[in-house]
Amino acid sequence: MVGHIVTFVQHLQAHARQLPRLGRAGSAFLLALLLVMVGTGQALAQAPEGTANANPTLTTMLGITMGVLGVGLLTAVLISFVVWATGTRNPLIPTDEEMEHSFRRYFWFSVDHKVIGIQYFWTSLFFFFIGGLMALLVRWELAQPGLTFTPDQYNQFFTMHATIMIFLFIIPMLVGAFGNYAVPLMVGTFDMAFPKLNALSYWLVPPGALIIMAGFLAESGTAKAGWTSYPPVALQGGAGQMLWLLGVFVLGWSSIVGGMNFLVTIMNMRTKGVHYFRLPLFVWAIATTAVLAVLGTPSLAAAVTLQFMNIAFGFPFFDAAKGGNPLMWQHVFWFYSHPAVYIMILPAFGIVSEIIPVFSRKPLFGYRALVYATAGIGVLSFLVWAHHMFASAMFPWLRIPFMLTTMLIAVPTGIKIFNWLGTLAFGKIRLETPMLFSLALVSMFVIGGISGVFLGSVPVDLHLHDTYFVVAHIHYVLFGGSAFAIFGGIYYWFPKMFGRMLNESLGKIHFWLSFIGFNVAFLPMHAVGALGMPRRYADYDIAFTELNLTISIGAFLLGFAQLILIYNMLRAFQVGKVAPANPWNARTLEWLTTSPPPHYNFEEPLTVDHDPYDYGRRISSPEALPVPGD
Amino acid sequence: MNPEIARKFIANQETGTGVSNDKLGMWIFLASEVIFFAVLIAGVFVLRLRNLEDWAIHKEAGTATFLATVNTFILIMSSVFVVSAIDAIQRGKEQMMKLWLWLTLIGGCIFLFVQSLEWAELEHGLHEIGLPAGIVGGAQESIFASGFYTLTGFHGTHVAIGVLLLIYVLIRAHRGDFTPRQYNALEMWGLYWHFVDLVWIILFTILYLL
Amino acid sequence: MTFGRITIVLTVILAIFLAFIYYLPAMPWFLPTAAVDEAQGIDDLLRLMMVVGGGLYIFIQGFLLYFVWLYRRKPEDGEDAVGRALHGDNRLEIAWTVAPALFIVVLTVLSLRELDKLGLNEPREGARVIVVTGQQFAWTFAYPETGITEVNTLTLQKDVPVTFNITAVDVTHAFWIPNFRIKQDATPGFTLSVTMTPNKVGEFPFRCAEFCGAGHSSMLAKVNVLEEAEYLVWQETKLAGGGPGADANPEEIAAYGLELYTAQGCGACHALEAGGTSGAVGPTHNGLGTTAEQRVEAADYTGSATTAEEYLRESLREPGAHIVEGFPPAMPPYGEDKLPEGDLNALVQMLLQQK
Structure with a gap:
C-alpha cells in the first residue's frame, strides 16, 4: 500500500514538470x-x-x-x-510532438496564429451553414402566404439567422480566420503579439455560441426579438433572450481581446522595411477594424448588460412605465452596431484590395487614397448611428446631422470603388475564381451602397425604413459584399492555409450559381419592400406572393451553391494539386514562405525593400524581390 | 514558443511605437474599458434626466456621502501608494515596494468593505421610504437604485479583480521577481488600478455630489 | 471596336435604362398608389435618386465590364505578363472624389429641402387630431374632438389635414400606411406628432412596421378615406352608438358580439372559426363555452371567477388574473373606455355560445 502511494507521488513529481504542456x-x-x-x-x-x-x-x-x-x-x-x-497519457491532450505537427493540434489550445486561424475558419464555416439553414427556414415560411411554422418559431429563425451570420460567421471569418492567419505573415513576423490571448479570443467563441444556441432548449425558445433586440419587446423574451445577451457579451470579449492583439501586432511587430505605408491594404483594414472592435464593442457590452439587468433583476432601465427609456437602447446599440457593419465590410474591402492587383498584375491604384479612405470610413462610422432611427421616437431635428454624416460616408466608399476600377485599367486580367468573386463584390456592393444613399435620405427612408428594401440593402452589403469577399478569400488563401489547390471549374460553378442565386433572391426584395411589405413579417398580403416565391427560389439556389464549396474543399484534401509557395504570383509577404508555412512562418527574419503590390518592376520573378535579413 | 527564434524575429522588428507590447496592449484594453464605463454612465445619466424628482428622493434616502467620501479618499491614496511602490522599485528599494503594495491591498479591501456597507445602506433607505425590501425589490421601482447598483456593482467587480491581481503581484514581489529594470507586471497592474480609481472619481461625482 | 462606337452604345443603353428606372416608381409594381399630399415630394425624390444612382451604377458597371474585357490576359501575353506600373494619378483621384461628393451634396440638399417642405412634425392649422395607440397586437384610433374610439379601422376625410399623435402602451410599434409613405415608431413613453393630408378616396392597408412580437405580421388595420358627406354619415353612426338595444334577442346580441370580435382585432391573437380567424399568440376561442367552465373549476385556476361568464368578463377586464398555461401574458386589459359594458356583454355572450 505504502509502495503504491510512493509510486503515485513519484508519478506526480515526474509529471508536474510537464504541467506547462497542459497549457x-x-x-x-x-x-x-x-x-x-x-x-x-x-x-x-x-x-x-x-x-x-x-x-x-x-x-x-x-x-x-x-x-x-x-x-x-x-x-x-x-x-x-x-x-x-x-x-497514463491522456488521450485528450496532444503531446508536444503532436502539438507541432499532427492534425490534433486543431482540437486543442494551440498558440500558433495559423492553427488559431484555421480553428476560426472551420468554426465560422460551420456556423455559416447553421445560419444558412435558418435563412432557408425563413424563406420556406415566406415562399407562400399563410403560416407553415408558428409566428413564434419564425421569429426565432430570423433572429438566429442574423445573430449567427453576424457574430459567428462574418466577423469571426474575416477578422478571426483571415486576420489571424494572414496578418502576422503579411507583416513578416512569427506570431501575434499575445499568442495566449489569441487562443483565448478563439476559445471564447464556442462557449459564446453554445450559450446563444442553448436557447433552443428553452421551453419558450431562443431569442426572438431580432438581432437588434429592441426593448421593450425583447424584455418579453425570457430565458432565450437572457442567453442571447450572455452569449453576445462573451463574443464581445472575444472581439475586444482580438482587436487589441491585432493593433499591437500591427503597430509593434512589423519586420524591417515594412513601414506603415508598405502594409498591404488587408492589414490596414484589419487595423481599422480592430480600432472599431476595441472602441465599439464595449458599447454593445454595456447595452446588453443593461438589458440583462432589466430582464433578470427587473431594473427598469427600458421600462417606460417606471421611468426607463426604451429609446436609449437604440442609441447605445447602434453606437456599436453601425461600426460593426464596417467591421464586417472593411476586411472584405481589404481582401478585394489584395486580390484585384494580384489578378490584374498591376500595383494597386492610389494606394494612399485607399488607406485614407479605410481610416476615414472607420472614423465616420462612429458618427452615423442614428440613421437607423430616422423613424424612431428621437427628436426629429436629430435626423438632420445624422443624414449629413451618413451621406458623407459615401465619399470614401466611392474612392475605393474608383480606385479598384483604376487598378483594373491597363492590367493583364486573369479571371480565376478569387478574381471573379472580387469583381462580383465591386459590382454588388455598389448596388448596396447606392441603396444605402436612398436610405440615408430622411424623406425616402421614412417610406423604406423597416421594409424588405432594407433587407435587400443589408444583403447586398453583407452577402454581395462580405460573403463574396470571404469566398474570394477562401479561394485565394486556401492553398496557403492547407497546401492544396481548389479546383477551378468547381470554383467557377460555385461562383456563377452563387451570383445568380444571390440576385434572384435579393433583387426582388427591393420591390417587395417599396411596395409595402415590412420586414420580420411571418405572413403577408397575397399581393406579394409572386415576388416572395421568386426570392425563396433564389435563396434555395444560393444555399445549394454553397454545398459545391464544401465539396470542392473536401475534394482538395483528397485529390487536390499540391500548392506551390506562390500559386498566384503575388507579392505580399505571406507568399514568400512554404504552403502551409512552418511553425514560425519564415525560415529567417525578413528585411523588406519593396511595396506590397510591386507589379511592373522590371524584375518579374517574385524570388528576386525580397532581400532576406543578415 | 522557441525563444531563440522569437528573439531573432524581435530583433528584426520595426517597432514604430517604441512602447512595449504589454504596455501598448494595456492602454488599448483600458481605452476599451473607458468606453464601457462611459456608455454605462451616460445611459444612467440620461435616465436620470427623465426622473429628476424620483432620483433626488431615492438618493437622499439611501446614500451616505460621508462613507463614500472616506472611500474616495482611501482609493485615491491607494493609487498614490502604487506610484510610490513603482518609484521604490525603480530606486531598488524592494522592501519599500512591498510595504506600499501591502498598504494598497489593505486600501482596496477596505474600499470593498465600505462599498458593501453602502449597498446595505441604500437597501435600508429605500425600504424606509416604502419601496419593496430586498436589493432587487427596491431597485425594480427606482431608476436611481438600479443605476447605483449597476454602476457601483461593475466598478466593485473591477476593484475586486484588481485586488486579486494585486495578490498575484504581491506573490511575485515576495518571490523577488521585480528588479529596478524588470517590473513589468507591477507597472501593468498599476495602470489598471489607476484606471479603476479614475472611474470611481467620476462615479462618486455623479452618484453622490451632483 | 473603337472608343467612339463604345461610347455611343453605352450612351444608348444608359438612356434606355435611365428612362426605365425613371418610370419605375410610377408603376404599380414598385410603389403603391400615393394617397396623401406629402407623398408626391417623396416619390419625386426617390425617382431622382434612382436615376442618379442607376446612372452611377451603369457608369461603374460599364467601366468594370469594359476593363475586364479590354485588359483581359490574352494567350499571346504569356504567363508572366504584367500590367502597366501605374501607382495612381492625383488629378484623376481628386476628380473621382469630388464628383461623387457633389452628387451627394446635391442629393442631401434636396433631401433637406424636401424634409423641410413636408413639415411633418410641426403643428398645422385646421388639422384634425387623432390619437393613435399601438398595443400587442391592435391599433386604437381615438378622435378627441368627437369622443369616438375605433380599433383597427382608421377613418379619414379627404383633403382634411390630420395630425396623428402616435404612442404605444406596451412595446414599440410603428405607424405605417404604405400609400401614405410616412412612417413613425410608436414607442411607450413617447408621443410623436405627424401631420398628413389624405387626397384619395379608398381603402388602404395599415401595417405595423416595427417588430413587436409574435403577432407582428397580423397587427394590421385598414384605413378608409371618405368624401365629406360619407365622413359625416360615418361620424353620426358612430356617435349614435352601435349595438342592439336592451330588449334584443340572444341571436342579435351574439351577432353584434361577433362583429365586435372582428372590429376589435381579437383574431390577430386568437383563433375563432365563426369569425374566420386563426391567430396563435393566445389560446383558441373555439369551444370556449366549454373550456371556460373547465378552467374555472381546474385546480390551477388563479382568478376569482366562479362561473364561465364571470371568467370571460375577468379575462377581458383584467387578463392577468389567470394566464392559460403555455401562453405569454400578452393580453392587454380592456377597461370601460375601450369596451363599454354593453359591448363587453355582447362579446361574452357570443363567446359563451362557442361549444
Missing part, C-alpha cells in the same frame, strides 16, 4: 468556461417571475441543462487530472 491558457479557459456555465445556470434559476415571461419550469430546466454541461466539463477536467497524475 496554462487551457486550464484557465476550462475554468472560465465552467464559471460561465454555472453562472448562466445560476442567473437563469434566479430570474424573478413576472419581469420576463420566465416561468419556473423553464428556468429550472435551463439551469439543469447548464448544470449538466458544467458537471460534464468538470468530470472531463477531473478525469484528465487523474489520468495525468497516474502517469
Whole structure:
C-alpha cells in the first residue's frame, strides 16, 4: 500500500514538470468556461417571475441543462487530472510532438496564429451553414402566404439567422480566420503579439455560441426579438433572450481581446522595411477594424448588460412605465452596431484590395487614397448611428446631422470603388475564381451602397425604413459584399492555409450559381419592400406572393451553391494539386514562405525593400524581390 | 514558443511605437474599458434626466456621502501608494515596494468593505421610504437604485479583480521577481488600478455630489 | 471596336435604362398608389435618386465590364505578363472624389429641402387630431374632438389635414400606411406628432412596421378615406352608438358580439372559426363555452371567477388574473373606455355560445 502511494507521488513529481504542456491558457479557459456555465445556470434559476415571461419550469430546466454541461466539463477536467497524475497519457491532450505537427493540434489550445486561424475558419464555416439553414427556414415560411411554422418559431429563425451570420460567421471569418492567419505573415513576423490571448479570443467563441444556441432548449425558445433586440419587446423574451445577451457579451470579449492583439501586432511587430505605408491594404483594414472592435464593442457590452439587468433583476432601465427609456437602447446599440457593419465590410474591402492587383498584375491604384479612405470610413462610422432611427421616437431635428454624416460616408466608399476600377485599367486580367468573386463584390456592393444613399435620405427612408428594401440593402452589403469577399478569400488563401489547390471549374460553378442565386433572391426584395411589405413579417398580403416565391427560389439556389464549396474543399484534401509557395504570383509577404508555412512562418527574419503590390518592376520573378535579413 | 527564434524575429522588428507590447496592449484594453464605463454612465445619466424628482428622493434616502467620501479618499491614496511602490522599485528599494503594495491591498479591501456597507445602506433607505425590501425589490421601482447598483456593482467587480491581481503581484514581489529594470507586471497592474480609481472619481461625482 | 462606337452604345443603353428606372416608381409594381399630399415630394425624390444612382451604377458597371474585357490576359501575353506600373494619378483621384461628393451634396440638399417642405412634425392649422395607440397586437384610433374610439379601422376625410399623435402602451410599434409613405415608431413613453393630408378616396392597408412580437405580421388595420358627406354619415353612426338595444334577442346580441370580435382585432391573437380567424399568440376561442367552465373549476385556476361568464368578463377586464398555461401574458386589459359594458356583454355572450 505504502509502495503504491510512493509510486503515485513519484508519478506526480515526474509529471508536474510537464504541467506547462497542459497549457496554462487551457486550464484557465476550462475554468472560465465552467464559471460561465454555472453562472448562466445560476442567473437563469434566479430570474424573478413576472419581469420576463420566465416561468419556473423553464428556468429550472435551463439551469439543469447548464448544470449538466458544467458537471460534464468538470468530470472531463477531473478525469484528465487523474489520468495525468497516474502517469497514463491522456488521450485528450496532444503531446508536444503532436502539438507541432499532427492534425490534433486543431482540437486543442494551440498558440500558433495559423492553427488559431484555421480553428476560426472551420468554426465560422460551420456556423455559416447553421445560419444558412435558418435563412432557408425563413424563406420556406415566406415562399407562400399563410403560416407553415408558428409566428413564434419564425421569429426565432430570423433572429438566429442574423445573430449567427453576424457574430459567428462574418466577423469571426474575416477578422478571426483571415486576420489571424494572414496578418502576422503579411507583416513578416512569427506570431501575434499575445499568442495566449489569441487562443483565448478563439476559445471564447464556442462557449459564446453554445450559450446563444442553448436557447433552443428553452421551453419558450431562443431569442426572438431580432438581432437588434429592441426593448421593450425583447424584455418579453425570457430565458432565450437572457442567453442571447450572455452569449453576445462573451463574443464581445472575444472581439475586444482580438482587436487589441491585432493593433499591437500591427503597430509593434512589423519586420524591417515594412513601414506603415508598405502594409498591404488587408492589414490596414484589419487595423481599422480592430480600432472599431476595441472602441465599439464595449458599447454593445454595456447595452446588453443593461438589458440583462432589466430582464433578470427587473431594473427598469427600458421600462417606460417606471421611468426607463426604451429609446436609449437604440442609441447605445447602434453606437456599436453601425461600426460593426464596417467591421464586417472593411476586411472584405481589404481582401478585394489584395486580390484585384494580384489578378490584374498591376500595383494597386492610389494606394494612399485607399488607406485614407479605410481610416476615414472607420472614423465616420462612429458618427452615423442614428440613421437607423430616422423613424424612431428621437427628436426629429436629430435626423438632420445624422443624414449629413451618413451621406458623407459615401465619399470614401466611392474612392475605393474608383480606385479598384483604376487598378483594373491597363492590367493583364486573369479571371480565376478569387478574381471573379472580387469583381462580383465591386459590382454588388455598389448596388448596396447606392441603396444605402436612398436610405440615408430622411424623406425616402421614412417610406423604406423597416421594409424588405432594407433587407435587400443589408444583403447586398453583407452577402454581395462580405460573403463574396470571404469566398474570394477562401479561394485565394486556401492553398496557403492547407497546401492544396481548389479546383477551378468547381470554383467557377460555385461562383456563377452563387451570383445568380444571390440576385434572384435579393433583387426582388427591393420591390417587395417599396411596395409595402415590412420586414420580420411571418405572413403577408397575397399581393406579394409572386415576388416572395421568386426570392425563396433564389435563396434555395444560393444555399445549394454553397454545398459545391464544401465539396470542392473536401475534394482538395483528397485529390487536390499540391500548392506551390506562390500559386498566384503575388507579392505580399505571406507568399514568400512554404504552403502551409512552418511553425514560425519564415525560415529567417525578413528585411523588406519593396511595396506590397510591386507589379511592373522590371524584375518579374517574385524570388528576386525580397532581400532576406543578415 | 522557441525563444531563440522569437528573439531573432524581435530583433528584426520595426517597432514604430517604441512602447512595449504589454504596455501598448494595456492602454488599448483600458481605452476599451473607458468606453464601457462611459456608455454605462451616460445611459444612467440620461435616465436620470427623465426622473429628476424620483432620483433626488431615492438618493437622499439611501446614500451616505460621508462613507463614500472616506472611500474616495482611501482609493485615491491607494493609487498614490502604487506610484510610490513603482518609484521604490525603480530606486531598488524592494522592501519599500512591498510595504506600499501591502498598504494598497489593505486600501482596496477596505474600499470593498465600505462599498458593501453602502449597498446595505441604500437597501435600508429605500425600504424606509416604502419601496419593496430586498436589493432587487427596491431597485425594480427606482431608476436611481438600479443605476447605483449597476454602476457601483461593475466598478466593485473591477476593484475586486484588481485586488486579486494585486495578490498575484504581491506573490511575485515576495518571490523577488521585480528588479529596478524588470517590473513589468507591477507597472501593468498599476495602470489598471489607476484606471479603476479614475472611474470611481467620476462615479462618486455623479452618484453622490451632483 | 473603337472608343467612339463604345461610347455611343453605352450612351444608348444608359438612356434606355435611365428612362426605365425613371418610370419605375410610377408603376404599380414598385410603389403603391400615393394617397396623401406629402407623398408626391417623396416619390419625386426617390425617382431622382434612382436615376442618379442607376446612372452611377451603369457608369461603374460599364467601366468594370469594359476593363475586364479590354485588359483581359490574352494567350499571346504569356504567363508572366504584367500590367502597366501605374501607382495612381492625383488629378484623376481628386476628380473621382469630388464628383461623387457633389452628387451627394446635391442629393442631401434636396433631401433637406424636401424634409423641410413636408413639415411633418410641426403643428398645422385646421388639422384634425387623432390619437393613435399601438398595443400587442391592435391599433386604437381615438378622435378627441368627437369622443369616438375605433380599433383597427382608421377613418379619414379627404383633403382634411390630420395630425396623428402616435404612442404605444406596451412595446414599440410603428405607424405605417404604405400609400401614405410616412412612417413613425410608436414607442411607450413617447408621443410623436405627424401631420398628413389624405387626397384619395379608398381603402388602404395599415401595417405595423416595427417588430413587436409574435403577432407582428397580423397587427394590421385598414384605413378608409371618405368624401365629406360619407365622413359625416360615418361620424353620426358612430356617435349614435352601435349595438342592439336592451330588449334584443340572444341571436342579435351574439351577432353584434361577433362583429365586435372582428372590429376589435381579437383574431390577430386568437383563433375563432365563426369569425374566420386563426391567430396563435393566445389560446383558441373555439369551444370556449366549454373550456371556460373547465378552467374555472381546474385546480390551477388563479382568478376569482366562479362561473364561465364571470371568467370571460375577468379575462377581458383584467387578463392577468389567470394566464392559460403555455401562453405569454400578452393580453392587454380592456377597461370601460375601450369596451363599454354593453359591448363587453355582447362579446361574452357570443363567446359563451362557442361549444
